Amino acid sequence: MNRILEPELMEDEDQVKAYAEADFDIPHNQFITRLDHFINGAQFGGVALDLGCGPGDISCRFASAYPLSKIHAVDGSEAMIHFARQQTPDDVNRRIRFILGMLPDVMLPQLSYELIFSNSLLHHLYDPQVLWQVIKKYSKPGTHIIIMDLLRPDNIESAHALVSTYAGNEPEILQRDFYNSLLAAFTLAEIKQQLKHAALDLSVEQISDRHVFISGVIPGAYFNKWT
Template identity: 55%
Template sequence: MKRITEPELMEDEEQVSAYANADFSEAHDHFIALIQQQVVTDQMPEIVLELGCGSGDITQRFAEAFPRCVIDAVDGSQTMLNFAAQRLPLHLQQRVNFYTLLLPAIQFPKSRYPVVFSNSLLHHLHDPYTLWESLKQVGDPGGMVFIMDLIRPDSISEAKQLVYDYASGEPEVLQTDFYNSLLAAFSISEIRQQLNRVGLELSVEQVTDRHVFITGKI
């Protein structure tokens, strides 16, 4: 099935609210667990970068899992960042910095980071090389990368089944977003081709029926 792009940014209040209030705990906890399999908690570097932080749910979970880290979390949607800032617990506010930043970016909050992580950003980008080139731009040489994203289904019927399986209890606007995101996602073979083209030797592994995990060193 051919890829169908979707808008790069979520800025509509209703859309953002539905996304921010949805229950992504299973997928998001899985992402954090996959990272914890790669890095012992007390060995995570003290400063990390999150690309496409959205409403901040992954941001919070990462901060709780790695309590010595400061997170610079960036997103292109100010509406999303407003939700992220509002929901950030008081005890994490000294360790999380939110920035409005649209990729590709000329400058990041810091010039280089030893760890860059991202969830559900890749499928939003019309040009996937925006992400891969950003990793090379801002990641320390030898720095770690952790990315999770959706995998494009083979057919429309498979996409609809995934929406039914995982979002049937959510508001219609969220079901529509999930469906569109599935159609906008990349296949594993496409991701591997992209990485090969830019010279990034990262592992690409399917970890659920709808998610891919991409990790390795820059």
């Protein structure tokens, strides 16, 4: 099945509200658990970069899991950033800086980061190299990279089955968005080719019937700040 693009940004208020209120507890917790395992449970105390933060749920989970950390969280949707700023709990709000801006042109506060992560951004991008080149631009030797995203199913029937299984009880608008996102996602082979083109040596692993986990460390001097 060929890729079918969906809009890069979620800007409709009803769409944003439905997405923000959806139950992503299992995949988002899985993301943080895998991230923690990848950095060997170290007590990260640097500044992380969250690309495509949406309504800020994963940024908040990360900030709660790593109380010594700070996060710069970026999204191109003004509605998403507004929601994130309004809904972020006070106990982590002071450590998260939400930044409105489109990749790759957004101006970030730092030249590089010790940790760059992203969840469910890649499939929104018309050009996937935007993500990989931004990662390269804001990395340095030792930067940890953690990406999780959807995988495109083999056919329309499989896409409908995934929607029924994982979003069957969600509002119609969320079911539609999930379906469109599945059709816009990439395959494992496509992601591996993207990374080869970007000259990024990252591990690509299918971790569920709908998710891919991409991880690695930018080569060079290893950071000792986390231990």
